[in-house]
Amino acid sequence: MQTTPTHPAKQPAAPAAALTDDNKSLSLRINGRAYAFDGDETMPLLWYLRDVLRLTGTKFGCGIGACGACTVLIDGKAQRACMTPVKAASKREVTTIEGLAGNELHPLQQAWIEIDVPQCGYCQAGQIMAAADLLKRNPNPNDDEIGRISNLCRCGTYPRIRKAIRRAAEIGKERAAREGGKS
Numbered sequence: 001m002q003t004t005p006t007h008p009a010k011q012p013a014a015p016a017a018a019l020t021d022d023n024k025s026l027s028l029r030i031n032g033r034a035y036a037f038d039g040d041e042t043m044p045l046l047w048y049l050r051d052v053l054r055l056t057g058t059k060f061g062c063g064i065g066a067c068g069a070c071t072v073l074i075d076g077k078a079q080r081a082c083m084t085p086v087k088a089a090s091k092r093e094v095t096t097i098e099g100l101a102g103n104e105l106h107p108l109q110q111a112w113i114e115i116d117v118p119q120c121g122y123c124q125a126g127q128i129m130a131a132a133d134l135l136k137r138n139p140n141p142n143d144d145e146i147g148r149i150s151n152l153c154r155c156g157t158y159p160r161i162r163k164a165i166r167r168a169a170e171i172g173k174e175r176a177a178r179e180g181g182k183s
Contacts, residue, residue, distance in 0.1 A: 026090040030055070031099025041087035046070045048086050049096060057097035057125045061152075068151030071126035072096050078133035097125035100132060107171035108132055108164070115164040119155035127151050131165045140169050 025036040030053065037048065049055045049072070058081055061069030065083035072081045073095040074088075100106045105113075108128045118124045130149045134141055146162050153161065 026087060028086070028089055028094065029092070030094045031096060037086055037090075039086070042085045044082050045072070045084045045086050045089050045094070046081035049081060049094075055096050055098050059122055059125060061123070061126070066152070067123070068126040068130060068149075069123050071129040071151060073100075073129055073133060076133065076136055078130045095129075097129060100128065106132065107168040107175065108135070110171055111164040111167035115160050115167060117157055117160040117164045119157055123151060123153045123155075127153065127161055131161075131168065134165070135169060135172065139172055141165065 025038045026041065028035040028037050028048075030049070035053070039048075046058060046060060049058050050060070058072055059069040060082065061067035063082050065080040068080065070081040071078050072084075073079070073093075074084065075092050076095075101109060104110075106128075108131050112118070112124065112128060117127075127149070130151045131146075134145065134149060138145060143162055146165050
C-alpha cells in the first residue's frame with residue numbers, strides 16, 4: 001500500500017476565509033475562496049492542497065514534476081503543484097479539479113464520463129486539468145496538439161484521453177451555440 005508522504009516543513013495553520021493582519025501571511029485564492037497561509041513558503045502547493053485544505057483530487061505521483069498527476073491551473077495555466085512552492089501561488093488564482101465545474105460539469109468532465117476514460121483513474125484529475133489549459137488556449141486542438149500534453153497515464157488510456165478531449169471541444173461548441181441562441 002502506497003501512502004502519500006507528508007511534507008517535512010512546518011505545517012501551516014488551518015486555512016482561514018479572511019486574511020490575518022500579519023504581514024507574514026500569504027494571500028491565496030483557491031477555487032474562488034480566499035485563504036491566508038503563514039507556514040513555510042517553500043512548501044509545495046500540493047501538500048497545502050491535500051494535507052491542509054483536504055482537496056485530495058490533486059494527486060501525488062512522482063514528486064519531480066514529470067508525471068502530471070498533481071496538475072492544477074494557476075491563473076488558467078497548467079502547472080505541477082508538486083514543484084510549485086506555496087509562495088509562487090500567492091495572489092494568483094489556483095483551480096483544482098474540485099473547482100473546475102460550475103453549475104454543470106465542465107465539458108472535459110462530461111466527456112471523460114461519456115467516453116469512460118479512466119482505468120485506475122489516478123492520473124485523470126491531472127489529465128483533465130492539463131486538457132482544460134489546452135482547450136482554453138485552443139478550443140479545437142488536433143491530435144498532435146493533444147499529444148503534446150505531457151501528463152503520464154500508467155494504464156495507457158491515451159486513445160480515450162484524446163477522444164475525450166475532442167468530445168469536450170464539441171461539448172464546448174454545443175454549449176456556446178446554445179448560450180448564443182439565448183437572447
